[in-house]
Amino acid sequence: MTITKSVKNLGAAVLICAGVATEARADGFISPFMGVNFGGDVGGTLNSAASKGKRAAFGAAVGFMGGGVFGVELDVAYTNKFYGEGAMLADNSLLTVMPALILGVPVGGQRGLGIRPYATAGVGMVRRNLKSSGVNLFDGSDLAYELGGGVMGYFSDHVGLRADYRYVRNFEVDEVGFTDIDLKQGTFDFSRAAIGLLFRF
Secondary structure (H helix, E strand, O other): OOHHHHHHHHHHHHHHHHHHHHHOOOEEEEEEEEEEEEEOOOEOOHHHHHHHOOOEEEEEEEEEEOOOOEEEEEEEEEEEOOOOOOOOEEEEEEEEEEEEEEEEOOEOOOOOOEEEEEEEEEEEEEEEEEEEOOEEEEEEEEEEEEEEEEEEEEOOOOEEEEEEEEEEEEEEEEOOOEHHHOEOOEEEEEEEEEEEEEEEO
């Protein structure tokens, strides 16, 4: 093999690697969303929660996908009146802050029209505030984990929609039981379904 041929082969290999690296580029995203909480300590199903229009969650996810299928994100959501409304209930709310890992395959590339189905898992914090008849039942933070998945869909290089599902559960057991407001002894858990805008950069 001559030196000239070796140089040509090396140049071709470099061009191929450069093309692959360009195709599998890293990108970030921001997704403001709204959703509904259901199941677990919330009670009900997704359909019933959505039809009542209560216990809505609002938040945003900020993330980064590497040049392949792995990424990370921070999901923050807030729900006012998480346990509902009633004569026995005063202030009650829920805040979740969840750093998570993402596993998602880009179908159609990372530019222009395309989708990315994904699965996610993380460990973070849930902060509950719950008062009933002047008694402060909960006002603090617990360590919790989440499991979920969804689909990111892009209409262009930078704009799309994201459909997302999360199951959240804390690690510790609640010591207070109060079934009248869907609060029971045991681990605290619920599900959240959400949809949001998606901005890629």
